[in-house]
Amino acid sequence: MGKENLTSRTSVRYNKTMAAEKERNYICIDLKSFYASVECVERGLDVMTTRLVVADPERSDKTICLAVSPALKALGIPGRCRVFEIPKGIDYIMAPPRMQKYLDYSAEVYAIYLKYISKDDIHVYSVDEAFMDVTEYLSLYHMTARELGQTIIDDIFATLGLRATCGIGTNLFLTKVALDITAKHSPDFIGELDEKSYRETLWEHRPLTDFWRVGPGISKRLATYGMMTMKDIAHGNEDLLYKLFGVNAELLIDHAWGRESTTIADIRNYSSQSRSLTQGQVLMKDYSFEEGLVIAKEMMDVMCLDMVDKELVSKSFTLSVGYAKNTPVPGVHGSFSLDTETNASFILIPEIAKLYSQLVNKDYLIRRMYIVSNNVVPEEFMQYSFFVSPEDIERDKKVQKAVLEIKNKFGKNAILKGLNFEPGATTRDRNNQIGGHKA
Structure with a gap:
């Protein structure tokens, strides 16, 4: 079966999905500079103004900083730098990592999520990030997705002193992109996207590596063929994309259009055929x-x-x-x-x-x-x-x-x-x- 037919199947699949299912609403909450925030809270300091890195002082100055506070990032210090890369003239606190402490805080944050959302509708993506399907909760709480997201991150700050950002979207991909890109430029640190606003605001966004699941290798291969933006990919030669990326091209094309069919229910129901x-x-x-x-x-x-x-x-x-x-x-x-x-x-x-x-x-x-x-x-x-x-x-x-x-x-x-x-x-x-x- 040719790629043209495969693309047609993709389009039909999405049309059926959109017609048969209620549009879903997702939020993704990320704890801002999580490890650094925990260390600041434990010291009674404000993570937004305190210059702090989480790194092991017993290791060499080539050790990677596990977290850098926003105050240091504002000075141009990258989030995953090595200790020796921090300019000598900058005063800062070096906090030794305490992984069990961070896991304990993460568990407390999860307990806050459970005050609002069932565990069946939560997908923990990492120690400091979680997706939530809030579709059925908006009418229950008489809130918009933005209001519910704001309520949860306010609760996290009031309870634990940790700051958080929030992405909102109509599918998991858009939710993650709203968190990673849109929320960073929002005064309330909440980003919101649907397929239409995604194409209007981010189709021309560069670099491509800012987008979820687009790494430097993929970006470099796309650039070789003049595809520098998601709009370029969406309107690109699909035969070429399949030649470059195989079956993964379907996911790349879907994301270029702002589409993602996988749900949290799909993730929870997934079972690998083999384990290691x-x-x-x-x-x-x-x-x-x-x-x-x-x-x-x-x-x-x-x-x-x-x-x-x-x-x-x-x-x-x-x-x-x-x-x-x-x-x-x-x-x-x-x-x-x-x-x-x-x-x-x-x-x-x-x-x-x-x-x-x-x-x-x-x-x-x-x-x-x-x-x-x-x-x-x-x-x-x-x-x-x-x-x-x-x-x-x-x-x-x-x-x-x-x-x-x-x-x-x-x-x-x-x-x-x-x-x-x-x-x-x-x-x-x-x-x-x-x-x-x-x-």
């Missing part, structure tokens, strides 16, 4: 081959505990290793497979060590490492191997469950292995972190 678990870390320094082997073993040990805790097993595992900066060769990537699914550490740790030794060049330093447990399935699907005693499998599982019980009761560092004390080991430090930063 991942362990990964960017190391604090360049590691030798031997130190990297310790990391690989530690990460697989943590992966095994995670699988036992979730009652999952797998028979396929992938290792990816990235070398240090300026290494003349790319990183390496490989997998191993077993005859049956397992989560037994006495099987998987030696296997990952073997794969690591096969893949990694001993002459190069290491900076990144990821382990993926592919296509995990529930334990009840596991079959015993002809090559491993069932008694050994059960013994390992009992030990792992005992370890989990101790860690859950007394803390992750309450019980450790000798492996965790070898040179280069990171598990002890990572047990006190959330998302790679201090808890």
Whole structure:
């Protein structure tokens, strides 16, 4: 079937959707400079006037700032700069990250959302951002979407002292664009778009990377063919777009016209056909081959505990290793497979060590490492191997469950292995972190 017919199907789909369904109203609320705001609130300071960055002072000045307050952004400091990029003449507070504190605040914000909107109509997009389908609530509260959004962000500020911005739209794409672009130029930090106003106000907007899901790579490829704006894409050669982006061109074209058919109900009902678990870390320094082997073993040990805790097993595992900066060769990537699914550490740790030794060049330093447990399935699907005693499998599982019980009761560092004390080991430090930063 040709692309012309596919485009026709898209148009028919939208016409049917618009005719059959009530127009929906969405809001998306974003907590302004969230981590920096929490640190200012905790210190009794105003985030709009306080010069503050969230960064770990124990790391080098090359560490990335997790958040920058609006007062510093007003001086031209980008939101994700490195500490050394902040001009020396600027006085500011450096707040060490407290990830658990931020999660606690995020939970309190979510509790405020639940005062107004059912959890079934909320999609938490990130720790500081959430979409809400408010279609059925506007008549209930006798409010417009703008009034409801304002009420919620006022409640957040009154309750927690956190400032927020709000995007409003007739679909999820327009809501996100209203938040990311329109709200920034609104005196009340609320942006509102429908398909008509989107085309009237943002079709000529540049750069394209300001729009949701348009990254630098996509923007650069479009620019090569003279497409610099959403209007250019909307009126562009569709055959060319499909040639450049494949099936993803349909989404790009839809967004260029301000269309998006996915709803929060669709997101909540989505179920992936396959599942995987991942362990990964960017190391604090360049590691030798031997130190990297310790990391690989530690990460697989943590992966095994995670699988036992979730009652999952797998028979396929992938290792990816990235070398240090300026290494003349790319990183390496490989997998191993077993005859049956397992989560037994006495099987998987030696296997990952073997794969690591096969893949990694001993002459190069290491900076990144990821382990993926592919296509995990529930334990009840596991079959015993002809090559491993069932008694050994059960013994390992009992030990792992005992370890989990101790860690859950007394803390992750309450019980450790000798492996965790070898040179280069990171598990002890990572047990006190959330998302790679201090808890």
